[in-house]
Structures are given as structure tokens and as C-alpha cells.
Amino acid sequence: MKILLVEDSSSLRRSISIGLQNLGFTVDDTGDGSEGLSMALTGDYDVIVLDIMLPSIDGLTVLKTLRSSHKDTRVLLLSAKSQPEDKVKGLLTGADDYLTKPFSFDELHARLLSLLRRGTLRKDIDNVELAGLILDMQLKTLRFGNKFIDLTPNEYKIVECLFTNQNIIVTPEKLSEHLAGQYDAVSKNSIEAHLSSARKKAKLAGVELPIQTKRGFGYMITQ
Amino acid sequence: MKILLVEDSSSLRRSISIGLQNLGFTVDDTGDGSEGLSMALTGDYDVIVLDIMLPSIDGLTVLKTLRSSHKDTRVLLLSAKSQPEDKVKGLLTGADDYLTKPFSFDELHARLLSLLRRGTLRKDIDNVELAGLILDMQLKTLRFGNKFIDLTPNEYKIVECLFTNQNIIVTPEKLSEHLAGQYDAVSKNSIEAHLSSARKKAKLAGVELPIQTKRGFGYMITQ
């Protein structure tokens, strides 16, 4: 288990780092926001422990940048302030947990374990049902009742991405990344063509896909 | 010897737990599937006693997740149903033994000892039958009726991996790992060649292998 620790105070950083290493974790640490960000982007960490107050770039900006680069690594925010606004802001920005200083080492340890557990779990929730449509992420299929809607890989992936991001506008850019990964891209027109085809196939099976177009922004599913 | 007990009914859980502790085992227990899974993933147990009916996540899903995370801890499944389908399903999913409720404590004890004694992990059932094809995992053979289909080691392993992962898409990566282990790899093309050859041999013996290609994702067996 690899952990990245980004913390301003060198004494706190050292004590946390040594404590976690004694518990068997591999720990990289830095006291600088900018360096932390590049480490987070390039390294393969299971969890990032991130202080909000940092030199060069603050923690929330690091987190925001991380999320907009679609890095899904779990992040545990540390903050000196116990103001609820801070907590809310942190969690909204995409943090997975939040801890207010001062905290006991045991508490940090417990939260980390909880985050690590979530990490292994998350992948395996595999069925989404919506408006009678059942998306099986293990079988990579979509069915309506007992009728299978036969989708091509890209059509399926588009539907999957939307089904797992309900009540959120999914931009064509995000869809492109879901289809082709970070280092390649799929044109907007191509996505439109796929979605059109998927909608047509669903209609033929007797359902409308519950995907609505948010003109100018992207697509969204709402119950 | 450390045992994890995941059982819904609190009275049964307590009685088993106390009984095993009296026999000198270390026992952790929980009544929740999700918690059981995370304990199984993080803890270091010798055997997991796992009920099928559980809140939050059912036992078979816990087991499946465990196996797909390459946790090889031995698992003894408990089930209220005595339906043979359940047993087969459980053992196919990767259980090492199976016990139907109600059972005597002595029987549980005996099975646990048997599981603990087993030097190498070996499944309790050694052959899978599917569409007239019989896969014998002890003899490493595949036969159709009384006609043996002579497969090379890699061909056999591919068929075995698919037969023991029914209703799940098996990716080429997973097959590669099954053939060559974690620290080596087999090319996708090579897997294709093996599978092609296996399919041809089966056809010559008068059967089609019930392996369907999920284009873009992998291979799968469905009943």
C-alpha cells in the first residue's frame, strides 16, 4: 500500500511518515503543493493525505487539479481549521475524507484503513437499474426486461459512463476519455453517432434511453 | 489459527464463535457482507466461514470479489438452501467446501480441520460439467462423453479458466495471468491461437466449445 503525504509542517510530516511506515505502508512525502501535485499525477498511490495549507499551491487547488485530470486516487484532507465550510468545500472538491488538526495518529490510521477498504470495494458494485433498464457491468450488457440490447463496445461504454454518473452532466470530453483513455481521443461527432445508434437500438427493443441532452454542455441522466 | 466468520444470524454467529474459540481458534466475526469482505481483504485469515444470505452484499458476491482480488484464503460456504444448484454455484465461484444448514457443530469443526490440513489449496470439486463437456481439474483433461479432447497445457488452462469463471467476462489479461502468472505475460495473439486450436479440436470431437467472444472485452461462458 502506497501513500503520498503532502504536509507543510516538517515535524508533523516526519512523525506521520515514520508512523505509517512502521505500520507497513510505503510512504512518499513532500511539504510543497506543486511538488505534491506532480507526484500525485505521476505516481501510483492508493491514498493521498493532503494538507490544505501549503506553500506554492494550496491543497484544495491540488485536489481540484487532480480531479479534473480524472485521477481517482482517494484523498484524505487535513486542515487546521475546523470550520464546517472548509470541510464541505473539501468534500465538494472531491475529497474522500476530512480530518481536522489536531488529530490522534490512531484516528488517521483508522480513516486510512477505511479509505483503502473502500478502494478495493468500489469496483465491484456491478449492476445499475434505471427505468427498467439493467446495466450489467460484469457482462458488459444492457437489457430491458429479458430483452438484451446488443450494443457495440463504444455504445456500451457511453451508456455505462452515463449510468454511473447520474444527476451529473457528462461532457463529451469525459465520454471521450472513458472510451479512449487519457492518451487518445474520440471526436464529438463520433460520440453523437454512437449515442444515436444506441438510442435507436433501445427504441427498437421498446424503451427510450433515459439520457437527456444538455445542449451546450453534454448529457445527463435524471430519475 | 485465525478464522473469519461472516454470518447473518447473531445467535448462530455467537454460538459458532464461542465454540470455535473454546477449541483454540482465534475468531473474528461480523454479520454484514460488506464488512466481512473488507475484513477478508485486509485481515490474514486461515479460513473464512461465509454465509450466503447476508445483508448489504451476499456471500457469493463476497466470495467472487475475494477471488477476483486474488485472495486465496480458504472459504467454507454456509447455506440455508440445500439445492444442488446452490452448491455447484458456490463451488464454481471459488469456495473450497460447502455446508448446508442445519448442521452440527461437530460437522463444521471436522470440515474446518480438513480445510486447515490441506497443504495446498485444492477445490473440493474437481470437475465441471457443461454442455456435455466434462472438465477434470485433477486429471487436467477435457472430455465429451467418453471421447477425450486432447489439449496442450495452455489450451487446457484457457478452457479451465473460462469454465471456472462462468457468467463473467474473462479478459485476455486475466487469461494471460492464468497461463503465465503475475510476473510474465502471454500475448493476446497467442491466446487467440490457443483458443482457436482448442475450438478446432473440440469441433473435431463433435462439440462446439461453449465459449463466446465478447468483442472488445474478452471471452465468456454462459449456460
Added chain:
DNA sequence: GTATATCTTAAGTAATTCTTAAGTTAATTC
């Protein structure tokens, strides 16, 4: 060390899927 079996690679083929582009429809703005 040789013989045999098995594995990998590569090239050809077939089938499916993806992308593009042009035309159409729908929504928004002025």
C-alpha cells in the same frame, strides 16, 4: 543431444465497429 511437442509470431482473411461527412432536425438568439 536428439526428437518431439508446444508455444509464439506473423501474415492473411473475415467480420465487426468506428469515424467521417453531409444532410436533417431541433433549439436558441436576435
Added chain:
DNA sequence: GAATTAACTTAAGAATTACTTAAGATATAC
């Protein structure tokens, strides 16, 4: 309500993916 823009649809060509086969490479058995 006309103009403008964005999204949808369709079909054809391009690209990808999987299958098959055979030959050379590698491993295994004797």
C-alpha cells in the same frame, strides 16, 4: 419568425479486432 448554432441521423469508407494457419522458436522428454 428568420438566422444561427448545436445536436441528430445516416451511410460509406476506414480502421480495428478477432480468427485461422503455418512456420520458426522454444521447451520438454527421452
